[in-house]
Amino acid sequence: MTVTQPMPSVYFKSPDVAGYPDVPFEEKQRLFDEVKSDIRYKDYLYGCYECGICVAACPSARFYDFSPRRIAQASAREDVELVYQQMQEDIWECSQCFSCLRCPRGNNPGGIITIMREVAVNNGLASAKEALAGYSRIIYKIMSTGTQVSPDMLQRDAFPDWGPETGDVSENLDLWRRALPSETLHTTSTGWEVSERTLVELYLIWLTTGALDMIAEIDRSLHSILSELMEELLEDEGIEI
Structure with a gap:
């Protein structure tokens, strides 16, 4: 009887991982x-x-x-x-x-x-893009208003890793609107003012540390929007990159 020896595993192509094409x-x-x-x-x-x-x-x-x-x-x-x-x-x-x-x-x-x-x-792994997709809006809000999340942003599909409470918030927004002060509904910019200088410093930190390059790998459109958003502020502050 002839016994066929198995080929080394390196010759086999493993199945797709988590629904993503194998490499x-x-x-x-x-x-x-x-x-x-x-x-x-x-x-x-x-x-x-x-x-x-x-x-x-x-x-x-x-x-x-x-x-x-x-x-x-x-x-x-x-x-x-x-x-x-x-x-x-x-x-x-x-x-x-x-x-x-x-x-x-x-x-x-x-x-x-x-x-x-x-x-x-x-x-630019597909899993990273999928996992961080819901955070693009948060990043934009940080750079534009200085805050992160408002109740209207808490949608089940955007933040599945936050647990069932996210769904409870999104499904009962009318109740939250009545319970919370109106100025906290969409943004906290009316609750406190974030100086443009602070936003510029944050942008420069992201730029020099490579965080913006990471954003570009995940969402090039967001990267373009942030760059355009900060261009005028940098000019007003007399900062050249």
Whole structure:
């Protein structure tokens, strides 16, 4: 009887991840290498005892099929395929509360996730665009009014990771309008004034730190709007870029 030896897994094309088209192994390796090259990475990963403390402390693990321990283990094993899958799925379920810092070994799964998210955004991964789609309006509001979220913005489809309370707010906006002062309905700009100088400084911080480049990878239209919005303010403040 002839026994056919299985081919190495590298020759097989894995199924689509989380509904996103698969990419060649070399691309997954490149993304993982970018994660590992981050200056913070070596201080976030020391090896896993599998004690489960990080999972027990993690609020996201209570509501999602999410485990900070799996993040640390996949990175420690340098499991390129699994790390790529996590970049398309798991990392967007993390609440970034850093409760996982209780790790007795000194691992920081939340920090690793932060790096993975930044790599996903900088490389325009489909999961990053989908996860951050609801935040484009928030970013615009920050730069235009200095505030973040108003009740009318809390729609179930835009913020699914905020839990069922988001739906309760959006479905009962008439009640909220009667309960809240009218000036807080759409924006807090009537509650306090944000100076144009502050908005300019915020814009320059985003510009110099590369945050605007990350926005461009996710939403080029928003990036264009922000650039146009700030151009006149920069001119008024006598700032040249």
